[in-house]
Amino acid sequence: MFIYAGKVAIRCYFYIRYNKKMLSPQQIESKLNRILLRVQKPGRYVGGELNSVVKNWDDVKTKVAFVFPDIYDIGVSNVGLKVLYDQINQREDALAERAYSPWFDMEALMRQHEIPLYALESKRPLACFDLIGFSLPYETLYTNTLNVLDLSGIPIHSADRDDSHPIIIAGGHAATNPEPMYKFIDAFVIGEGEEVIHEIVNVIQRVKGQRSKVNGDLRPETCDRNEILHELAKIDGVYVPKFYVTNYLEDGTVAYTEPTIPEARKLVNKRIVAKLPPPPTKFLVPNIDVVHNRVSVEIMRGCTRGCRFCQAGMITRPVRERSVEEVVEAADAAIRSSGFEELALLSLSSSDYTYVKDLVDAISKKFEGRKLTVSLPSLRIESVSIDLMEKLKQRRSGGFTLAPEAASEKMRRIINKYIPDEDIINTTREIYARGWTTVKLYFMIGHPSETLEDVQAIADLCKRVIAEGRKVAGWKVKLNAGVSTFVPKPQTPFQWVSSDTRESVLEKQALLKRELYKDRSIKLSLTEPEDAILEAWLSRGDRRMADVVYTAWKNGSRFDAWKEGRKYDTWMQAFAEHGLDHAFYTHRQRRTDEVFPWEHIGTALRKNFLFQDFRMSLEGQIRVDCRLNCFACGILPTFANLRRENPGKGWMCPDVKSPATKVKSETVNSNQLPVVGD
Amino acid sequence: MRVRITFTKQNALRYIGHLDLHQLWERTIRRADLPLAYSQGFHPQPKISLAAALPLGFSSRGEVLDMRLKENMSVEDISKRLSDNLPVDVKIINIEEVEENLPALQTQVLSASYNVQLTEPVERSELMRRVESLMMSESIIRERRGKQYDLRPLIEMLSVITEANGNVWLKMTLAAREGATGRPEEVLLTLDIEPETTLVERTRLIFIT
Numbered sequence: 001m002f003i004y005a006g007k008v009a010i011r012c013y014f015y016i017r018y019n020k021k022m023l024s025p026q027q028i029e030s031k032l033n034r035i036l037l038r039v040q041k042p043g044r045y046v047g048g049e050l051n052s053v054v055k056n057w058d059d060v061k062t063k064v065a066f067v068f069p070d071i072y073d074i075g076v077s078n079v080g081l082k083v084l085y086d087q088i089n090q091r092e093d094a095l096a097e098r099a100y101s102p103w104f105d106m107e108a109l110m111r112q113h114e115i116p117l118y119a120l121e122s123k124r125p126l127a128c129f130d131l132i133g134f135s136l137p138y139e140t141l142y143t144n145t146l147n148v149l150d151l152s153g154i155p156i157h158s159a160d161r162d163d164s165h166p167i168i169i170a171g172g173h174a175a176t177n178p179e180p181m182y183k184f185i186d187a188f189v190i191g192e193g194e195e196v197i198h199e200i201v202n203v204i205q206r207v208k209g210q211r212s213k214v215n216g217d218l219r220p221e222t223c224d225r226n227e228i229l230h231e232l233a234k235i236d237g238v239y240v241p242k243f244y245v246t247n248y249l250e251d252g253t254v255a256y257t258e259p260t261i262p263e264a265r266k267l268v269n270k271r272i273v274a275k276l277p278p279p280p281t282k283f284l285v286p287n288i289d290v291v292h293n294r295v296s297v298e299i300m301r302g303c304t305r306g307c308r309f310c311q312a313g314m315i316t317r318p319v320r321e322r323s324v325e326e327v328v329e330a331a332d333a334a335i336r337s338s339g340f341e342e343l344a345l346l347s348l349s350s351s352d353y354t355y356v357k358d359l360v361d362a363i364s365k366k367f368e369g370r371k372l373t374v375s376l377p378s379l380r381i382e383s384v385s386i387d388l389m390e391k392l393k394q395r396r397s398g399g400f401t402l403a404p405e406a407a408s409e410k411m412r413r414i415i416n417k418y419i420p421d422e423d424i425i426n427t428t429r430e431i432y433a434r435g436w437t438t439v440k441l442y443f444m445i446g447h448p449s450e451t452l453e454d455v456q457a458i459a460d461l462c463k464r465v466i467a468e469g470r471k472v473a474g475w476k477v478k479l480n481a482g483v484s485t486f487v488p489k490p491q492t493p494f495q496w497v498s499s500d501t502r503e504s505v506l507e508k509q510a511l512l513k514r515e516l517y518k519d520r521s522i523k524l525s526l527t528e529p530e531d532a533i534l535e536a537w538l539s540r541g542d543r544r545m546a547d548v549v550y551t552a553w554k555n556g557s558r559f560d561a562w563k564e565g566r567k568y569d570t571w572m573q574a575f576a577e578h579g580l581d582h583a584f585y586t587h588r589q590r591r592t593d594e595v596f597p598w599e600h601i602g603t604a605l606r607k608n609f610l611f612q613d614f615r616m617s618l619e620g621q622i623r624v625d626c627r628l629n630c631f632a633c634g635i636l637p638t639f640a641n642l643r644r645e646n647p648g649k650g651w652m653c654p655d656v657k658s659p660a661t662k663v664k665s666e667t668v669n670s671n672q673l674p675v676v677g678d
Numbered sequence: 679m680r681v682r683i684t685f686t687k688q689n690a691l692r693y694i695g696h697l698d699l700h701q702l703w704e705r706t707i708r709r710a711d712l713p714l715a716y717s718q719g720f721h722p723q724p725k726i727s728l729a730a731a732l733p734l735g736f737s738s739r740g741e742v743l744d745m746r747l748k749e750n751m752s753v754e755d756i757s758k759r760l761s762d763n764l765p766v767d768v769k770i771i772n773i774e775e776v777e778e779n780l781p782a783l784q785t786q787v788l789s790a791s792y793n794v795q796l797t798e799p800v801e802r803s804e805l806m807r808r809v810e811s812l813m814m815s816e817s818i819i820r821e822r823r824g825k826q827y828d829l830r831p832l833i834e835m836l837s838v839i840t841e842a843n844g845n846v847w848l849k850m851t852l853a854a855r856e857g858a859t860g861r862p863e864e865v866l867l868t869l870d871i872e873p874e875t876t877l878v879e880r881t882r883l884i885f886i887t
Binding site for chain 2: 030033034036037038042043045046047048049050285287288289336337338339340341371
């Protein structure tokens with residue numbers, strides 16, 4: 001053992017010293033000075049933000065780099081990474097730095113001048129870190145993740161990395177189906193990262209500490225990668241894909257995925273925190289203009305509404321609220337330490353926050369006269385929401401945003417977001433009457449059982465909203481209708497359904513254009529149908545998708561969510577090259593007994609619960625807010641101990657005595673409804 | 679009260695533009711909890727004005743801004759509060775109260791001085807020759823954004839500095855009036871020096887006295 005370990009260490013020593021030519025921060029900076037004036041917004045690549053944490057490299061044991069693999073302008077305000085950055089930097093024995101994806105112009109120059117991707121704080125190459133953590137909130141960041149690894153000089157495939165390379169981890173909503181990325185990420189964190197990130201750092205410290213004892217001071221920073229991965233696999237909520245194998249049936253669907261070592265769990269359940277930890281108050285203040293120049297305070301996590309299309313609402317259960325006091329104090333401290341002009345109070349459904357009125361009163365009192373814009377997204381469609389917004393805003397600038405999602409009775413029942421037309425008309429009329437000139441309404445098209453009549457209903461509703469608005473506020477009223485295309489997501493009741501086809505989406509969009517472009521008061525925004533399809537195959541892909549992702553990246557795909565990066569043909573070629581058909585992943589209704597590629601990843605929702613909900617959608621049955629009535633999704637039994645250990649009002653699940661309670665639902669005449677998937 | 683601040687802008691902040699710098703000061707003043715005055719009207723604007731835009735990529739040790747506060751405070755207190763809240767790459771060099779009714783700062787700038795470090799070796803005597811020839815010319819017609827203009831009258835001073843260790847750099851003062859602004863990179867191109875191989879620092883803004 002000793003001899004073997006020594007050999008590995010010596011190999012790494014030579015590898016790093018003589019083959020890799022790791023650039024020093026000074027060398028990187030002087031190379032940057034040569035190229036930065038040739039790129040758009042060079043301020044993206046220099047760091048130096050107020051409240052960023054620059055620690056002395058040699059004073060800490062473990063170095064962590066967090067990467068948001070999209071451009072700086074989007075990544076820098078991400079709250080999830082901010083939380084983890086704070087968690088690590090609060091430790092004395094570790095540091096956390098940041099990196100983002102360079103835009104096309106910068107990538108070209110970095111490759112031309114052989115500048116590796118570096119962390120903004122110390123300007124050290126990412127390859128120097130012990131641990132790199134990727135945030136993957138959406139699937140269209142997969143190719144960017146590969147690109148970041150490549151720009152860092154780190155082997156793209158996990159299997160090609162050796163003891164000299166950092167451990168690569170990833171988390172975020174997309175990790176609820178990690179399989180399309182299983183070849184590239186060493187370990188995935190499933191669920192909430194606040195606690196588990198410390199456990200991961202501890203494992204790295206423990207294994208590396210043992211090694212440095214064995215080898216003296218030869219190469220304390222090398223590690224036994226395999227040993228670390230074994231240890232990580234033992235952590236609750238950590239999925240190490242190399243310790244699992246997937247087998248397939250004749251029809252190409254998954255037969256089963258199972259662990260190959262005893263330490264790995266059969267089912268990796270997500271981690272949650274029993275109580276939300278104090279929110280971050282030291283926000284990074286970018287020196288350039290970015291997408292969200294604001295302080296964000298999460299007021300509540302999770303959602304009890306149960307909209308069937310919404311992955312976030314399913315996978316972030318249970319609902320946990322912060323107290324009004326905690327939110328106001330954090331907001332005040334964060335505004336003071338950042339000087340930002342905007343405060344966002346974040347949650348999936350603000351109106352459901354128990355003390356929303358008290359919160360709005362307290363916030364408006366606290367920040368009166370301070371020229372602060374406060375946003376409270378995701379409000380319910382009712383007049384109370386207008387009262388809340390009125391209190392928060394001195395000026396009625398910007399629009400008032402509401403998300404009805406669907407406009408026909410049938411579709412509202414299918415998606416389980418039931419808002420009658422009259423509520424929408426009354427609320428928007430009231431919004432116009434109270435002085436807002438613009439209302440923004442969000443809709444979704446593309447559910448397979450949707451017909452052109454359902455899409456027509458969206459157009460009709462928009463016209464009615466404008467007509468009613470004109471009655472109370474005249475011809476100046478405006479309506480922005482944002483219509484996106486539905487993508488079925490794993491771990492939701494719609495994980496069985498087929499995505500709408502390109503032709504069908506185009507037909508529906510053409511109808512909306514025909515109906516709405518005539519009215520100059522209505523602004524219609526649509527998404528490209530290809531974007532939804534690309535997201536669809538990535539979302540529900542299996543392990544074989546990993547080769548497709550790799551080939552697409554290799555042939556130039558990156559920034560897949562950007563029009564500048566969109567390369568649908570590259571993806572089609574990649575599918576062809578690996579003998580796969582994208583329609584298998586996108587346009588296929590799943591069998592009711594199908595084993596999903598993500599079956600070994602648990603979000604605590606029972607598959608039966610999701611299936612029952614799916615069946616109810618076919619029958620047009622509504623499930624009410626589960627604060628009122630528990631539908632036994634699986635959260636309570638999975639986290640029973642956690643809840644018992646942390647009593648109090650934080651969790652919004654109702655008290656349940658027996659494991660199952662009767663399901664309360666409304667039913668409509670089911671023969672009015674088509675069957676999903678035909 | 680009207681306060682005039684002279685400050686540096688260095689390192690990472692070389693890469694932020696004029697509007698971003700304006701925003702940076704606005705946020706710093708808010709963090710420092712100073713009673714900043716705002717304009718009247720539907721979109722109140724903070725009363726901060728920067729003397730002259732600094733081109734992207736240049737550092738500076740002599741930028742100047744004026745700000746107006748709603749209440750009077752001691753200059754020392756203002757200075758301390760701002761210094762505690764500035765990002766590391768901006769430092770206050772001087773701060774003073776000025777008369778309310780002075781003309782707008784931007785209209786008072788006459789010229790600006792720059793130091794130019796050369797990161798690639800140059801032949802000193804050849805550089806001297808080129809500078810001399812440039813300074814001897816009556817006019818230097820150049821084109822910028824499709825318009826021809828004469829660079830020569832905008833150059834007030836240009837010299838080659840040689841340090842004891844043999845290090846060679848350039849020093850120049852260029853006009854910086856509204857509609858008549860000399861740009862250091864234009865001078866460098868005339869001298870056959872690639873601006874990308876240099877580090878430019880603005881050392882001083884010269885005002886009408």
